[in-house]
Amino acid sequence: MPKRVDHAERRTEIAEALVRIAGRRGLHAVGMRDVAAEAGVSLRLVQYYFETKEKLLLFGLEHLTERFGERASARVRAAGDRPGPREMIEALLMAALPTDEDSRTFHFVYTSYAILAVTDQALAAQPFIKNPDAAEAAVTQVLQQAQEAALLEPGVDAQLEAAGLLAMSAGLGTSILVGQRSPESAIAVLDHRLDRIFRTGDAA
Amino acid sequence: MPKRVDHAERRTEIAEALVRIAGRRGLHAVGMRDVAAEAGVSLRLVQYYFETKEKLLLFGLEHLTERFGERASARVRAAGDRPGPREMIEALLMAALPTDEDSRTFHFVYTSYAILAVTDQALAAQPFIKNPDAAEAAVTQVLQQAQEAALLEPGVDAQLEAAGLLAMSAGLGTSILVGQRSPESAIAVLDHRLDRIFRTGDAA
DNA sequence: AACATTGTGGTACGTTCGTATCACGAAAAT
DNA sequence: ATTTTCGTGATACGAACGTACCACAATGTT
Numbered sequence: 001m002p003k004r005v006d007h008a009e010r011r012t013e014i015a016e017a018l019v020r021i022a023g024r025r026g027l028h029a030v031g032m033r034d035v036a037a038e039a040g041v042s043l044r045l046v047q048y049y050f051e052t053k054e055k056l057l058l059f060g061l062e063h064l065t066e067r068f069g070e071r072a073s074a075r076v077r078a079a080g081d082r083p084g085p086r087e088m089i090e091a092l093l094m095a096a097l098p099t100d101e102d103s104r105t106f107h108f109v110y111t112s113y114a115i116l117a118v119t120d121q122a123l124a125a126q127p128f129i130k131n132p133d134a135a136e137a138a139v140t141q142v143l144q145q146a147q148e149a150a151l152l153e154p155g156v157d158a159q160l161e162a163a164g165l166l167a168m169s170a171g172l173g174t175s176i177l178v179g180q181r182s183p184e185s186a187i188a189v190l191d192h193r194l195d196r197i198f199r200t201g202d203a204a
Numbered sequence: 205m206p207k208r209v210d211h212a213e214r215r216t217e218i219a220e221a222l223v224r225i226a227g228r229r230g231l232h233a234v235g236m237r238d239v240a241a242e243a244g245v246s247l248r249l250v251q252y253y254f255e256t257k258e259k260l261l262l263f264g265l266e267h268l269t270e271r272f273g274e275r276a277s278a279r280v281r282a283a284g285d286r287p288g289p290r291e292m293i294e295a296l297l298m299a300a301l302p303t304d305e306d307s308r309t310f311h312f313v314y315t316s317y318a319i320l321a322v323t324d325q326a327l328a329a330q331p332f333i334k335n336p337d338a339a340e341a342a343v344t345q346v347l348q349q350a351q352e353a354a355l356l357e358p359g360v361d362a363q364l365e366a367a368g369l370l371a372m373s374a375g376l377g378t379s380i381l382v383g384q385r386s387p388e389s390a391i392a393v394l395d396h397r398l399d400r401i402f403r404t405g406d407a408a
Numbered sequence: 409a410a411c412a413t414t415g416t417g418g419t420a421c422g423t424t425c426g427t428a429t430c431a432c433g434a435a436a437a438t
Numbered sequence: 439a440t441t442t443t444c445g446t447g448a449t450a451c452g453a454a455c456g457t458a459c460c461a462c463a464a465t466g467t468t
Contacts, residue, residue: 004435005445026323028232031425042447043426053426108322114382115316119230128382160396164372167379167393171371174378178318178332181367189371192364196400208465209415235455246417247456257456 011049014039015063018056023105027112032056054122061113065127068106071095085146086198089139093169093190098176099183107173136162143197151199161197168193215253218243219267222260227309231316236260258326265317269331272310275299289350290402293343297373297394302380303387311377340366347401355403365401372397 017039022030032053036043050056072095076083079091098104117123143158172189175181221243226234236257240247254260276299280287283295302308321327347362376393379385 024323026320028320029323032427033425044447044449045445047427048445051427108319111315112319114378115312115319116230116232118312118381119228119233124383129384132379132384155400157396160393163376163385163389163393164397167375167390168368168372169375170378171373171375172367174318174374175336175371177322179328180333180336185367186371189364189367192361193368196359236457237455248417248419249415251457252415255457 007049010045011059012063014041014046014049014056015060018060019064019105019109022060022109022112027109027116057113057116058122058126061123061126064106064109064113065131068110069131071103071106085142085151086194088142089165090190090194092135092139093165094187096166096169097173097183097186097190104177107177111174111177132166136166139165146198152197153199156197165190165193211253214249215263216267218245218250218253218260219264222264223268223309223313226264226313226316231313231320261317261320262326262330265327265330268310268313268317269335272314273335275307275310289346289353289355290398292346293369294394294398296339296343297369298391300370300373301377301387301390301394308381311381315378315381336370340370343369350402356401357403360401369394369397 014035018030018035021034021038025034032046033043035056036046039046046056050059072092075095076088076091079087083091095103096107098107113123113126114128117126117128139162140158143152143156143162146152147156147158169190172181172186176183176186218239222234222239225238225242229238236250237247239260240250243250250260254263276296279299280292280295283291287295299307300311302311317327317330318332321330321332343366344362347356347360347366350356351360351362373394376385376390380387380390
């Protein structure tokens with residue numbers, strides 16, 4: 001049976017099993033044996049491809065953020081052929097909301113990782129800082145360009161507004177996750193926020 | 205030794221030990237033995253006052269939210285003798301931010317509970333819904349009154365704005381927690397938000 | 409005075425977890 | 439053809455966890 005095997009691919013499969021099961025039962029409740037069963041391999045194999053649980057978790061987080069990045073940029077791209085700044089930001093913020101089962105899993109597991117990272121040194125070094133900072137920079141830039149094009153209401157600070165929007169989106173996401181708020185109402189809140197930032201560019 | 209003992213008091217002490225240790229090592233890493241050691245009692249006693257770990261966790265959450273409620277309302281009260289709507293809301297939102305060690309622990313442990321509640325039935329029934337909804341109603345009401353007094357910028361929807369503010373505050377809190385943002389910058393973001401909601405009531 | 413109840417300590421039990429070890433078949437290298 | 443390496447299975451081990459059990463002293467109750 002042992003034909004030569006692509007390690008990277010195998011590790012990805014196992015990492016996806018990890019994310020799936022973490023999304024179902026919570027990251028704290030995931031054991032090596034569970035991951036093995038979910039991936040359809042033996043416990044030994046999980047050990048083989050990731051020597052230790054910590055390394056498995058680390059790789060799982062990398063994989064998760066990577067997949068989410070792809071998803072988010074796909075959403076932005078799908079926002080239109082020549083998306084205006086508002087459409088772009090809206091797509092980005094909404095992509096971060098746990099609306100369907102996939103993004104719900106992402107949001108849940110990612111937040112679980114973030115909580116773990118507060119006390120876990122190895123996890124704290126991971127992309128919890130880098131990635132959101134990039135998103136904030138991107139939103140800031142879009143806002144600034146919109147501002148130069150006089151598309152924004154006066155008095156808007158692009159930097160502060162970008163940070164506020166992302167924090168709000170994250171907070172709304174958590175609200176949806178715990179069942180406090182419906183996706184629709186979260187979107188309404190976001191839209192109202194954007195309405196108050198962007199000049200009402202209607203002309204009907 | 206066994207003089208008659210106040211159960212409620214004992215339970216509170218143990219619950220506080222639970223919160224302390226959860227704030228230090230993470231809720232997921234808290235065991236009955238740890239709580240016992242932190243509270244300075246034997247494992248048996250923790251079992252005696254809370255029969256099961258689940259009940260201990262439940263009570264810990266109750267205690268946590270209760271203490272936070274007291275803290276938040278104390279902050280609002282301290283916001284001035286006759287606080288204006290903006291001062292009130294600002295005090296409330298800032299109280300939810302993990303600025304000092306105490307509120308940091310609260311935010312961390314509370315978020316850990318919230319994550320647990322996503323998959324844990326018993327926890328999901330707890331005040332994760334009730335409490336934030338009350339806060340949102342309160343902020344909405346204050347905003348509405350301010351609006352009637354013509355203190356707000358035009359075009360503000362009190363309900364949506366209140367929800368947005370609270371979500372933003374929660375999101376900023378998490379950012380601080382994971383070290384992505386400093387408390388000062390979070391406050392700056394919040395203040396800018398409030399500046400754009402409240403009419404600039406200056407007259408200098 | 410006798411007895412029941414309450415508070416407390418110590419410790420044992422069964423499970424589960426992450427990790428380590430042994431074994432072995434199939435391919436690659438020499 | 440032999441030897442080395444790679445992929446895989448099964449299983450064992452020690453630690454930690456939640457819980458259960460047993461004993462006993464101090465206090466109330468009758």
